[in-house]
Amino acid sequence: MASRTRQRTGPAGLTARLVVVVYLFLLVAWPVSVVVQRAFDPVGQPGGVGALWERLSAPDAVYAFYLTLTVAFWAVVVNTIFGVGISLLLVRQRFRGRRALSVLVDLPMSVSPVVVGLALVLTYSTGLGWFGSILSETGVRIIGSTPGLIMATAFVSLPLVIREVVPVLEEVGTDAEVAARSLGANARQTFWRITLPTIKWAVVYGVVLSAARAIGEYGAVRIVSRGAEFNGETATLLIQNEYQAFDEAAAYAAAFVLVMAALLALVVVTVVRPQEGSES
Amino acid sequence: MSTGTSAGAITGTATSRSTLTAGSRIGLGIALVWFSLLVLIPLAAVVVTATEGGWSTFWDTLSDPDTASAIRLTVVEALLVTVVNVVMGTVIAWVLVRDRFWGKRALEVVIDLPFALPTIVAGLVLLSLYGPDSPVGVNVVNTRQGIFLALLFVTLPFVVRTVQPVLIELDADVEEAAASLGATRLTTLRRIILPSLAPAIAAGASLAFARAISEFGSLVLIAGNQPGRTEVASLKILKYVETGNPAAAATVAVLLLLVAVAAIVVLDLISRRAAERG
Known part of the structure; x- marks a missing residue:
C-alpha cells in the first residue's frame, strides 16, 4: 500500500487522508449502509428478505412505484425529444435569441423544487392558476393529476440531456453532415444515419441522469400532487408518508429500492462515460 | 479538396444570417411553446404573484x-x-x-x-x-x-x-x-x-x-x-x-x-x- 505511494506522503498528507476517510465514512458511507441494514432488519418489526418483499408488494407500495415509473417514463421521453431537438437547433442553427435560449434552458436545475411546484400551481391550478379558468372550462386537470406530476418532473430534469448532447455536437462539427447532404441525403437520412449515431452515447448518458433524477424527485411532485380525488403518492412521497405515520419498516423498504436504483444509475453512468470518449 | 471547398461554400453562405429552414422553424416553434408553458410562464407567475401586491405586501x-x-x-x-x-x-x-x-x-x-x-x-x-x-x-x-x-x-x-x-x-x-x-x-x-x-x-x-x-x-x-x-x-x-x-x-x-x-x-x-x- 504505502510502498506504491509516488510522492512522499508526509504526516500532513497522512492526516489529510485520515480526515477525508473518516469524514466521508461518517457523513455518507455509514448512514447509507445503515439504511440498507434497516430495510432487512427494521427496529421492532420482523426482518428478512421475505418481510422486505411483503412490504414492497403491499398495494400502496406497488401503486407508488407504478406511478413513479409512469411519471418518470413520460418525463424522460419528453425531455429526450425536446433535449435532442433544442440541442440541434442551438448548435447547428443561427437565429435571433439563440444565446438567450441557451442560457434559459439551463435555468430549471437551479430553481428550488418547492418553487417549481409553486410555479406550476400558480399557472395551472384550476382555483388560482393563470390558466385556471381555461382548464376548468375544458375539464382538463393538471395540478393534482398525473400530467402535473409529469410536468414537475420534466421541469426539474430538463437540462440534463441538453448538457450532454450540446458539447458533443459542438466537438464533432458539421463535416460528416455536410458531406452526407452534398452526396444527396435528405435531412431525415442525415439525422438518422450521421447525427444520431455520433450523439448516441451522450443521449444515453443524459437519459440515465434524467431517469435517476425523475425517479427521485420529491419537492416539486409533493406540491403538485395535492388533489381532492387523486392519489398522487409516488415512491418518494410514500417514504415520507410512511415514515411520518410511524411505519418506518415500510419507509426503509421503499428507500432501499431507491438506493439500489441510485447505485445502478451510478454504475451505468461510469460504464457509459468512457465509451462516449472513444466514440468521438 | 474540391468537395471540401464546396462544402465550405454551402455553410459559408448559410451561416451569414438565420439558417432556419421551414422544418427547423416549426421545430423551434414547438420547442419554444413547450419551454414557455413548462418553465417561463410558471416562473413569471411566481415573480408576478410576489410583486403584484406592491412593496408593502x-x-x-x-x-x-x-x-x-x-x-x-x-x-x-x-x-x-x-x-x-x-x-x-x-x-x-x-x-x-x-x-x-x-x-x-x-x-x-x-x-x-x-x-x-x-x-x-x-x-x-x-x-x-x-x-x-x-x-x-x-x-x-x-x-x-x-x-x-x-x-x-x-x-x-x-x-x-x-x-x-x-x-x-x-x-x-x-x-x-x-x-x-x-x-x-x-x-x-x-x-x-x-x-x-x-x-x-x-x-x-x-x-x-x-x-x-x-x-x-x-x-x-x-x-x-x-x-x-x-x-x-x-x-x-x-x-x-x-x-x-x-x-x-x-x-x-x-x-x-x-x-x-x-x-x-x-x-x-x-x-x-x-x-x-x-
Missing part, C-alpha cells in the same frame, strides 16, 4: 417574525455549510488527486452518492444513523445540527467535483520550482496552489450555497419544522402553499432567488481577487 411577508427567522436560519446554515465545504471539499479533492492508497476508487463512488440519492432518501439515510433509534445514540431530529448535517450531505460533491479537474491539470513543475527556490510547503500552498484553485473553489462554493438555501427534500424528515427555531425557508414556502397563501410563498421564493444570485456575484468577485493576488 412584499415587506409585510418578509417582516413576519417566523418568516424572517426562517430566512435568517436558512442563510446562516447555508453559509456555515459552504465554509465547511470549501475546506473539506478542497482537502477531499486534494487527497483524491495527489494521494495514492487502497480503496480510493470506492471514495469516488461515495462522493457521487449524495447527488444520486433522492433527497427524501438522503434525509432517511441520515436519520437511520443520527435519528431516533440511532445505533450510536445521537439524535439530531428537530435540531439545527440536523439541518446542518443534511445540508452537508446534499452539498458534498459540489466543491470536490469543481476543484478536482483543476487540480489534475495543475502543473506539479511549478510547485517543484517554488520548492527548489526555497519556498516552504506552506508558502507554495498559499502563493501557488490556492490562487490557481480559487476560481474553482468559488464556483463550487456558490453552487453549494445555492443548493443549501433552496434545499427541501432532505430536511422534511429531519428539521422538525418548528416555527422560529428549525423551520427553513423552503419548508416555510410549503407551509404558505398548503395554507392557501401563494403570494407569501412566492415572496419568499423570489427572495431566495435574489440571495442565490447575490452569493454567486460575491463569490465570483472574491475568486477574481484571489486569482489576481497569486
Whole structure:
C-alpha cells in the first residue's frame, strides 16, 4: 500500500487522508449502509428478505412505484425529444435569441423544487392558476393529476440531456453532415444515419441522469400532487408518508429500492462515460 | 479538396444570417411553446404573484417574525455549510488527486452518492444513523445540527467535483520550482496552489450555497419544522402553499432567488481577487 505511494506522503498528507476517510465514512458511507441494514432488519418489526418483499408488494407500495415509473417514463421521453431537438437547433442553427435560449434552458436545475411546484400551481391550478379558468372550462386537470406530476418532473430534469448532447455536437462539427447532404441525403437520412449515431452515447448518458433524477424527485411532485380525488403518492412521497405515520419498516423498504436504483444509475453512468470518449 | 471547398461554400453562405429552414422553424416553434408553458410562464407567475401586491405586501411577508427567522436560519446554515465545504471539499479533492492508497476508487463512488440519492432518501439515510433509534445514540431530529448535517450531505460533491479537474491539470513543475527556490510547503500552498484553485473553489462554493438555501427534500424528515427555531425557508414556502397563501410563498421564493444570485456575484468577485493576488 504505502510502498506504491509516488510522492512522499508526509504526516500532513497522512492526516489529510485520515480526515477525508473518516469524514466521508461518517457523513455518507455509514448512514447509507445503515439504511440498507434497516430495510432487512427494521427496529421492532420482523426482518428478512421475505418481510422486505411483503412490504414492497403491499398495494400502496406497488401503486407508488407504478406511478413513479409512469411519471418518470413520460418525463424522460419528453425531455429526450425536446433535449435532442433544442440541442440541434442551438448548435447547428443561427437565429435571433439563440444565446438567450441557451442560457434559459439551463435555468430549471437551479430553481428550488418547492418553487417549481409553486410555479406550476400558480399557472395551472384550476382555483388560482393563470390558466385556471381555461382548464376548468375544458375539464382538463393538471395540478393534482398525473400530467402535473409529469410536468414537475420534466421541469426539474430538463437540462440534463441538453448538457450532454450540446458539447458533443459542438466537438464533432458539421463535416460528416455536410458531406452526407452534398452526396444527396435528405435531412431525415442525415439525422438518422450521421447525427444520431455520433450523439448516441451522450443521449444515453443524459437519459440515465434524467431517469435517476425523475425517479427521485420529491419537492416539486409533493406540491403538485395535492388533489381532492387523486392519489398522487409516488415512491418518494410514500417514504415520507410512511415514515411520518410511524411505519418506518415500510419507509426503509421503499428507500432501499431507491438506493439500489441510485447505485445502478451510478454504475451505468461510469460504464457509459468512457465509451462516449472513444466514440468521438 | 474540391468537395471540401464546396462544402465550405454551402455553410459559408448559410451561416451569414438565420439558417432556419421551414422544418427547423416549426421545430423551434414547438420547442419554444413547450419551454414557455413548462418553465417561463410558471416562473413569471411566481415573480408576478410576489410583486403584484406592491412593496408593502412584499415587506409585510418578509417582516413576519417566523418568516424572517426562517430566512435568517436558512442563510446562516447555508453559509456555515459552504465554509465547511470549501475546506473539506478542497482537502477531499486534494487527497483524491495527489494521494495514492487502497480503496480510493470506492471514495469516488461515495462522493457521487449524495447527488444520486433522492433527497427524501438522503434525509432517511441520515436519520437511520443520527435519528431516533440511532445505533450510536445521537439524535439530531428537530435540531439545527440536523439541518446542518443534511445540508452537508446534499452539498458534498459540489466543491470536490469543481476543484478536482483543476487540480489534475495543475502543473506539479511549478510547485517543484517554488520548492527548489526555497519556498516552504506552506508558502507554495498559499502563493501557488490556492490562487490557481480559487476560481474553482468559488464556483463550487456558490453552487453549494445555492443548493443549501433552496434545499427541501432532505430536511422534511429531519428539521422538525418548528416555527422560529428549525423551520427553513423552503419548508416555510410549503407551509404558505398548503395554507392557501401563494403570494407569501412566492415572496419568499423570489427572495431566495435574489440571495442565490447575490452569493454567486460575491463569490465570483472574491475568486477574481484571489486569482489576481497569486
